[in-house]
Each structure stands twice: as structure tokens, then as C-alpha cells.
Amino acid sequence: MKIIHFSDTHLGFNDLDVLNDDNINQREADFYDAFSQVVEQIKEIKPDYIIHTGDLFHRSHPSNRAITFALEQFKIIDSLDIPFILIAGNHSTPRTNLSSPILKIFENFKNVYLSYEQAYKKVAFSDVLFHTLPHMNDETKALSQIELCEANIDKSKKNIMMMHCSVGAFYLMQEFGEWVYPSDKEYIFKMMDYVALGHWHGFGKVGKHENVYYSGSIERTSLGDKRNSKGFVLLTLKETLSVEYKEIAIRPIVQKEIDCEEYESSVSKLDTSDVKDALVEIRLTNLTALQSIDIQNSAIKELFPDALHVSVKREFKQGTNESTARDVEALSLEEFFLEHIKEDSKEKEFERLKHKVQELFAEYEEAADDTL
Incomplete structure (x- = not known):
């Protein structure tokens, strides 16, 4: 049977x-x-x-x-x-x-x-x-x-x-x-x-x-x-x-890594021969908050024009208080900015700046809502 x-x-x-x-x-x-x-x-x-x-x-x-x-x-x-x-x-x-x-x-x-x-x-x-x-x-x-x-x-x-x-x-x-x-x-x-x-x-x-x-x-x-x-x-x-x-046979998922400590070199060594029509996941490792602002999601996706879809995960350097992997789409500009100032500020000063940044972004979002 x-x-x-x-x-x-x-x-x-x-x-x-x-x-x-x-x-x-x-x-x-x-x-x-x-x-x-x-x-x-x-x-x-x-x-x-x-x-x-x-x-x-x-x-x-x-x-x-x-x-x-x-x-x-x-x-x-x-x-x-x-x-x-x-x-x-x-x-x-x-x-x-x-x-x-x-x-x-x-x-x-x-x-x-x-x-x-x-x-x-x-x-x-x-x-x-x-x-x-x-x-x-x-x-x-x-x-x-x-x-x-x-x-x-x-x-x-x-x-x-x-x-x-x-x-x-x-x-x-x-x-x-x-x-x-x-x-x-x-x-x-x-x-x-x-x-x-x-x-x-x-x-x-x-x-x-x-x-x-x-x-x-x-x-x-x-x-x-x-x-x-x-x-x-x-x-x-x-x-x-x-x-x-x-x-x-199913659509493959392909994982790649870019080491942001040697960003240009790591990008130049990327093998894109196996990504045609694939679901591609890119891990940006050893990333600082400032780099995370400078490295645009669109620029990463342009490296894989033959892929069906490209998702980007960001893994921040230990010590930047951001050690877990995240989907870049989930990170807001406010979070990026706070992460950046946190690197260069003492704890008390950071708390003062944090509240100021949150107030500014709240005012921006309220103004944006009023234009809709």
C-alpha cells in the first residue's frame, strides 16, 4: 500500500x-x-x-x-x-x-x-x-x-x-x-x-x-x-x-553577509551568481549607528538586480547597545538618530538629548498628519 x-x-x-x-x-x-x-x-x-x-x-x-x-x-x-x-x-x-x-x-x-x-x-x-x-x-x-x-x-x-x-x-x-x-x-x-x-x-x-x-x-x-x-x-x-x-522545486532563499568594518572590500567580494529569482537576505555585520544611516537600503538592493526580493538585516557592533539583528525597514529615523548620539554622549546628557529628539520627532509627525 x-x-x-x-x-x-x-x-x-x-x-x-x-x-x-x-x-x-x-x-x-x-x-x-x-x-x-x-x-x-x-x-x-x-x-x-x-x-x-x-x-x-x-x-x-x-x-x-x-x-x-x-x-x-x-x-x-x-x-x-x-x-x-x-x-x-x-x-x-x-x-x-x-x-x-x-x-x-x-x-x-x-x-x-x-x-x-x-x-x-x-x-x-x-x-x-x-x-x-x-x-x-x-x-x-x-x-x-x-x-x-x-x-x-x-x-x-x-x-x-x-x-x-x-x-x-x-x-x-x-x-x-x-x-x-x-x-x-x-x-x-x-x-x-x-x-x-x-x-x-x-x-x-x-x-x-x-x-x-x-x-x-x-x-x-x-x-x-x-x-x-x-x-x-x-x-x-x-x-x-x-x-x-x-x-x-521551490524558490530558493539565499543568505549573504557584508562586513561593515571592511564595507567596500566585502561588497566587492560578493558572489551574486546564485541569486537569480531568489529571495535574498543580506546581513550587515559589525555595523555602527552612523554607518547604518549612511548605508541606504536601496543601495544594498541594487547589488542584486536579478533577485526577486532583497531583505536587509542589520547587526550592530557590540558596545553600541544594539546587538540584535533587525530588519532595516523596522528601524525609524528617530531610532537611527538616537543610536548615533548615544555613542558620543554621557548617560545624563544622552537622557536630556533623547527627550529633546523625541519631542522634535513628535512635532514633525503631528505636522505631517495635519497635511493629510
């Missing part, structure tokens, strides 16, 4: 305000391309089952374009006559019962089996039983629903558990409705042939469990995600479990 497991496709995600030739946000188009690649792999591999563990869409009320794209792709998948089992994730689940779940739009597909009602649901076939636990806004309800998984195990069949939550880690992404699977219920995993997880965006096995896997996302929803490898899981269930990670 072969099963393709993918997740966190986040259709409709957009970012960076970059449009492609079709006047579509380029990052949004990247997610559609990644999904299409998985569908092409499904057509080639011809698995017995396909499972998706949540966050099909990036929002519970996606755009018309995202919905249209999904319907087109589901029509292709449905035509393959392969059962496709899909659960809701937190991004695709309405926050109130007043809204209709978006996944209902797929109910008329013959080979699509949906689980979105915030409760345990079993999806049974002659040789396998899928125990689905979609996202639940009320995590206090989760325990009773997990216990239903155990109660419905059928030892005459393969048993697959599907969830969208955090397993093996007691920290979250600070998103609405997230929940952590209780560790005292992990013994249920041993009763399953495979546990398919969604929510975390990196592929990998969870802890000591040999059959519990996150497939990861198929694209990155944040420039903080530095993974250049995205894809899906192909699992084979016979007497034993075999898990294979299948990579797809």
Missing part, C-alpha cells in the same frame, strides 16, 4: 508586493506552482491513497483565485480515482460557528473525503482505516476526541491517524486555536501503522516514534523559514513502514 502525505499548502498566501507577468502576486503564484508539482507527482506515482493534514488554504475565507485554483486541482485529483482524505487545519477553520467551513466546497467530489467539523471522524476502506482529527478551536474537546481514535482501532486493517497540531513540542506558533497533543496519550501512536501530522512546516520524524511524521509545508510562509527543501511524504505500508521524502 502506497500513500502520499502532504500538508500545509496555504493556497492564497501572498507576500512581498511583487507581481508576476500575469499580474498575480509572485509569492501567491509560487504556492500554486508547488501544489501543481505535488499533483504531477501523484499522477506519476499513482498511490493507493492521498492524505492532506490541514491548512489547504491560508485563510478560512480565501480569495476567489485561491478557491478556483483549488477546485481545478481537486478535479484533476478526483479524475485519478484515488481516495483523497483531507482534514482541516487552524488556518482553514472559521473562528466562529457562524461561518461555513471552506472545505465544504469539495463535498461533491466522488473521491474526496473531508473531515472539518472539529471532531473525530473515521474514514474506512476495505484495507485501511483513517482516524481523522481535524483542527479544533476548543482544545479542551480534543482529549475526548483522541480517545475515540483508540476506541475505533480495527486490527484487521491498517490504521492511519491524521492530525493538525503540535506533537512532541510544548511551544506554539502563536496562532489562533493551536493546541498541543497530550504526551500521556502518545501511547496510542504504537497502535497505529502511521501517524500523519500537519501544522509544523518542516519534514521530520517526531521524537522516538518511528511512525509519526510531519510532512512539512510545500512552500515557506515566512522569510524566517530558511529551509530550501520542501516536499511531501511517500509512505509504503507492508509488513513494515517505509517513509520516503520527495522534494519539489
Whole structure:
């Protein structure tokens, strides 16, 4: 038995305000391309089952374009006559019962089996039983629903558990409705042939469990995600479990560094041969506040004309009271100025100047507001 497991496709995600030739946000188009690649792999591999563990869409009320794209792709998948089992994730689940779940739009597909009602649901076939636990806004309800998984195990069949939550880690992404699977219920995993997880965006096995896997996302929803490898899981269930990670092609993220102690020399040595159409992150290191004013963001971006997008992080010299990396767009002129005078002032004098600077900038902002 072969099963393709993918997740966190986040259709409709957009970012960076970059449009492609079709006047579509380029990052949004990247997610559609990644999904299409998985569908092409499904057509080639011809698995017995396909499972998706949540966050099909990036929002519970996606755009018309995202919905249209999904319907087109589901029509292709449905035509393959392969059962496709899909659960809701937190991004695709309405926050109130007043809204209709978006996944209902797929109910008329013959080979699509949906689980979105915030409760345990079993999806049974002659040789396998899928125990689905979609996202639940009320995590206090989760325990009773997990216990239903155990109660419905059928030892005459393969048993697959599907969830969208955090397993093996007691920290979250600070998103609405997230929940952590209780560790005292992990013994249920041993009763399953495979546990398919969604929510975390990196592929990998969870802890000591040999059959519990996150497939990861198929694209990155944040420039903080530095993974250049995205894809899906192909699992084979016979007497034993075999898990294979299948990579797809995504837009790369490339990191470069400019040492501001030797700025001109460091810039001249930059290798830009690998940045075409890439997401580029530049770290300016050993930076002083005065340099930070002089080195313009636009000048850095001009060094990479072939990149899709360039972001700049600034790491100030230790001792300038600014040792953490920041996105240059987040730094205001007021912060730059204060950092500069702080280097050359005694503490008491700096406090006096600080209040004066804040007053001047407040007056400037008030005057600017009056002209709008």
C-alpha cells in the first residue's frame, strides 16, 4: 500500500508586493506552482491513497483565485480515482460557528473525503482505516476526541491517524486555536501503522516514534523559514513502514553577509551568481549607528538586480547597545538618530538629548498628519 502525505499548502498566501507577468502576486503564484508539482507527482506515482493534514488554504475565507485554483486541482485529483482524505487545519477553520467551513466546497467530489467539523471522524476502506482529527478551536474537546481514535482501532486493517497540531513540542506558533497533543496519550501512536501530522512546516520524524511524521509545508510562509527543501511524504505500508521524502522545486532563499568594518572590500567580494529569482537576505555585520544611516537600503538592493526580493538585516557592533539583528525597514529615523548620539554622549546628557529628539520627532509627525 502506497500513500502520499502532504500538508500545509496555504493556497492564497501572498507576500512581498511583487507581481508576476500575469499580474498575480509572485509569492501567491509560487504556492500554486508547488501544489501543481505535488499533483504531477501523484499522477506519476499513482498511490493507493492521498492524505492532506490541514491548512489547504491560508485563510478560512480565501480569495476567489485561491478557491478556483483549488477546485481545478481537486478535479484533476478526483479524475485519478484515488481516495483523497483531507482534514482541516487552524488556518482553514472559521473562528466562529457562524461561518461555513471552506472545505465544504469539495463535498461533491466522488473521491474526496473531508473531515472539518472539529471532531473525530473515521474514514474506512476495505484495507485501511483513517482516524481523522481535524483542527479544533476548543482544545479542551480534543482529549475526548483522541480517545475515540483508540476506541475505533480495527486490527484487521491498517490504521492511519491524521492530525493538525503540535506533537512532541510544548511551544506554539502563536496562532489562533493551536493546541498541543497530550504526551500521556502518545501511547496510542504504537497502535497505529502511521501517524500523519500537519501544522509544523518542516519534514521530520517526531521524537522516538518511528511512525509519526510531519510532512512539512510545500512552500515557506515566512522569510524566517530558511529551509530550501520542501516536499511531501511517500509512505509504503507492508509488513513494515517505509517513509520516503520527495522534494519539489521551490524558490530558493539565499543568505549573504557584508562586513561593515571592511564595507567596500566585502561588497566587492560578493558572489551574486546564485541569486537569480531568489529571495535574498543580506546581513550587515559589525555595523555602527552612523554607518547604518549612511548605508541606504536601496543601495544594498541594487547589488542584486536579478533577485526577486532583497531583505536587509542589520547587526550592530557590540558596545553600541544594539546587538540584535533587525530588519532595516523596522528601524525609524528617530531610532537611527538616537543610536548615533548615544555613542558620543554621557548617560545624563544622552537622557536630556533623547527627550529633546523625541519631542522634535513628535512635532514633525503631528505636522505631517495635519497635511493629510
